[in-house]
Amino acid sequence: MPSNHLSNDDDLIEGCLLGNPVMQRKLYDKYAPKMYGICLRYAANTEDAKDILQDGFVKVFVNLGKFMATGSFEGWMRRIFVNTAIEHYRKKNQLYAISENQEENIPNQEVSALDELEAEDIIRLISELPNGYRTVFNLFAVEGYSHKEIATMMNISEGTSKSQYARAKAWLQEKIGNRNQDKA
């Protein structure tokens, strides 16, 4: 049964470290919606998102003793889930690389503003991106990591990270263009 009362993080962490299943459930109830939001952004489908959510929470509980209370607990959890998502797709996929030259040639033109796209629509489009593009797009455009950081996290070159992002942009641009044409 999900609990209605959500304790503060320190109590939850202490309870979880003692192996208290009630506290584990409370921690899950408190953070699962946020973490599932991350999983959905990084996953190609809900099945993958579910797998990432489960693996991520298991890692959180197993490594809870390593959490240093100096930073935000949510930030620590978020990093675990992002890394779990990266691992998930690293096992499955190879990233497609394009040259820096191709990246530079991708046009970035002015556009008529269409305010109909909501966050949900963007997330749906992001989930349709090929795996490598989606991960880099999320890390760069949404999470705010630099290409250098992404390269380290994903064990790829900085150039590959940039090219993946450029391709994600081109892909999204095309999808939104098609979507607008359909509406018109």
Next chain:
Amino acid sequence: MEWTKKLAEYQADPPPPAWNEVEKILQQQGNSLYHHTAPPPNESWEAISTKLSSIENSQPSPAFNWLRPVLRYAAMVAFLAITITTVVNNSFRNALIESLQGPGIKAALSDTPQMLIKDSSKNKIQVKQIPR
């Protein structure tokens, strides 16, 4: 590669531009994307709970944590004792065999007159039969 082809087509004939729209939305809604939440699947907690239980069960009880170093130490002592005993026994046995079966004893026990010659290059004693 399919995407390289698509990209070339895209560059030759760009579709109606839309990326700025995405960027605009990301700027406007980036925060909501970052903090986007969704209700997790109902069965997820059960799966996580089961995985945690199996991990906990595979680990030894904390009550027996002291036992592991003790057992390791005992195993090390036993190994050393067996090794030393074996080595000492083997050396003693080899020495005994050498003394019983050595060339000196053999020569002494032989009916044929023999002469012991020390080969210093090989650090061995050789037996040379003396013709009667």
